[in-house]
Amino acid sequence: MNSNRIFLLIGGFLIYLIIQVVLLKNMVVFGFAFCFLYVLYILLLPLEMKTVPVMLIAFGLGLGVDVFYDTLGLHTASLVALAFLRNFWLKILTPTGGYDENLQPSILNMGFGWFTYYSLPLIILHHTLFFYIENIGTNLFFPVVQKIIASIIFVYVMSIIVQLMFYRRRRGL
Amino acid sequence: MFVVLEAAAISLIVSNNSQQGSVFFNSANQLSGNILNTQSNVFDYFSLVSVNKALLEKNTVLLQELERYRQPADSIIIPLDTLMASNYQFKGAKIINNSINLSQNFLTINKGAKDGIKEGMGVFNEEGVxxxxxxxxxxxxxxxxxxxxxxxxxxxxxxxxxxxxxxWDGRDSKKAKLLYVPRHVDLQVGDKVVTSGYNAVFPEGIPIGEIIEVAQGAETNYLDITIELATDFSRVSYVYLVENLFEDELQSLDPSN
Structure with missing residues (x-):
């Protein structure tokens, strides 16, 4: 991994974190559709990256988001879980012939269908964990399910838009 | 590795659950506080009109109140003991971070220990708590x-x-529940709910909301009362903080300590 890639990784980390806490934090559509776009950063980390570094990055990013959301540990816990399962899921989804080297698992490189199979279960996992832990102790069921489903759709659509607008084929940001 | 990181995250969640305590990993720390402050400085301009309007209304009410207390020229003031003395001290602050859509929401204000803010102070604005x-x-x-x-x-x-x-029951940011009101109490929709002054945090009589629905509770001895909150949390921008100067003394009287 050369210094250019590392620079891109760190830059992406900061950009996602700042956009999340400055802009998207206040963007809650209808009061229940949240935009946790930062999961896209973890989803789009290079394919060959090992689970442990991915989890460490997820821990850092989750903690950063938590600090601004005043939800200490919540984003961290759910994002680390997502990072943990990411590589398993990637292995299961390996296309015949394997992945190309140094590829970013984005919609541009892998196609719409593959990206949906890849991202949607992980986003669902992340959101379910987040809202479940957030609401332990309250007996709200339908409001929470509503929040989970609305947020999943919102984040999925946003992640597609962001990739089409700001990403290039084969390279990051 | 996964277990270690998850355990760290969960211990953070647990430690954050206390009602008072350390706020280092939180939007009130130096770095995030400054970022949020800058952000709020930019976005504040959009709410100036409504803030000004609310302040004007509050000022009008205060002016009317003041009129009642104005001393005629020939009166004298007799100082009273602590029974009537002012128990509360007020401070003002600006909200720089706010959330209303989670089930455990927090706000961040731009005043801290330097300005005399202490843990446990009550926070309200011109609308209510x-x-x-x-x-x-x-x-x-x-x-x-x-x-x-x-x-x-x-x-x-x-x-x-x-x-x-x-x-608050976590559902709607405009409604909350009033608990522990026994069934025999006769209530009207539209009754005002205010702070009681028993908790040593707020002075008596700060608005909380208005009763909009009364139902028999499912299984308890209490009524199920829904109130509409006086404060519009989606628009709060400036707040007052209140400190009870006799809180320590009140606490020392509590036999449970």
């Missing part, structure tokens, strides 16, 4: 919003002086 200070850093403070499913505010129904506790 906002919350209570959770923790302070040098320049910022973190406030538990009334929209937090574990914050109880001691309250009473203004007309009948019946006591209860206001608690």
């Amino acid at each position: 906002v919350g209570r200070v959770k923790g302070v850093t040098k320049n910022f403070a973190s406030v538990i919003s009334l929209l937090h499913t574990e914050l109880l505010v001691s309250s009473k129904i203004e007309s009948s002086e019946v006591f209860g506790s206001t608690k």
